Amino acid sequence: MKKTACCGIFVVLFVALTAPIRAQEIKDPAEYAAYSAVYQEKDPARKAAMGEKFLMDYPKTAAVTQAYMIVLLSYARIPDWAKALETADKQEQTAPGLGAEEKKQVLLVGMAAAEQSKNVPKLKEYADKVLAVDPKNVSALVTLSAILATTLPTDEGA
Numbered sequence: 001m002k003k004t005a006c007c008g009i010f011v012v013l014f015v016a017l018t019a020p021i022r023a024q025e026i027k028d029p030a031e032y033a034a035y036s037a038v039y040q041e042k043d044p045a046r047k048a049a050m051g052e053k054f055l056m057d058y059p060k061t062a063a064v065t066q067a068y069m070i071v072l073l074s075y076a077r078i079p080d081w082a083k084a085l086e087t088a089d090k091q092e093q094t095a096p097g098l099g100a101e102e103k104k105q106v107l108l109v110g111m112a113a114a115e116q117s118k119n120v121p122k123l124k125e126y127a128d129k130v131l132a133v134d135p136k137n138v139s140a141l142v143t144l145s146a147i148l149a150t151t152l153p154t155d156e157g158a
Contacts, residue, residue: 025062035063038070048074048083055094068095069102076109085113085122104133111140120147 026032038054041047051071054061061067068091075084088110091098098106111126124147130140 031058031061034058035061035067038067044074044077045080047071048078048080065095065098065102068098069105072106072109076113079116081113081116084109085117085119088113088126100133104130107133108139111143115143123147 026035034054038047038050041050048071051067051074054067072084072087075087088106091106107126107130111130114122114126123143127140127143130137
């Protein structure tokens with residue numbers, strides 16, 4: 001199950017990091033400079049912290065979607081699974097305008113973060129959400145199967 005989650009997270013990272021940016025839509029020079037600094041930062045821990053600060057300083061930015069995804073994926077790259085899970089949980093409040101593919105990426109990162117954090121209730125929640133948007137997602141199906149297998153009552157208990 002770990003191999004599936006890790007493979008999925010790298011696919012998510014690749015897709016998200018190659019997504020187009022909307023920084024050119026930012027009109028305020030200070031905001032543009034702050035976003036550019038976040039985008040160009042190489043260290044994932046610094047990138048996440050800078051992205052969080054950017055979102056706090058510019059909550060109405062045109063680049064809210066990109067900044068949110070940068071923060072989420074930076075936490076996954078560190079890896080800081082607790083912060084990645086916390087960030088995934090905040091998607092609706094922080095970046096409600098995400099497209100379908102970006103929302104799916106958030107759900108996959110949330111599922112991987114929950115698995116790595118050994119948070120079974122969150123893992124089940126995210127696997128269910130992934131299947132709601134992608135019913136044939138093998139990683140979510142395998143995850144839910146594993147959870148079901150470990151929670152079924154045994155014959156000894158009957």
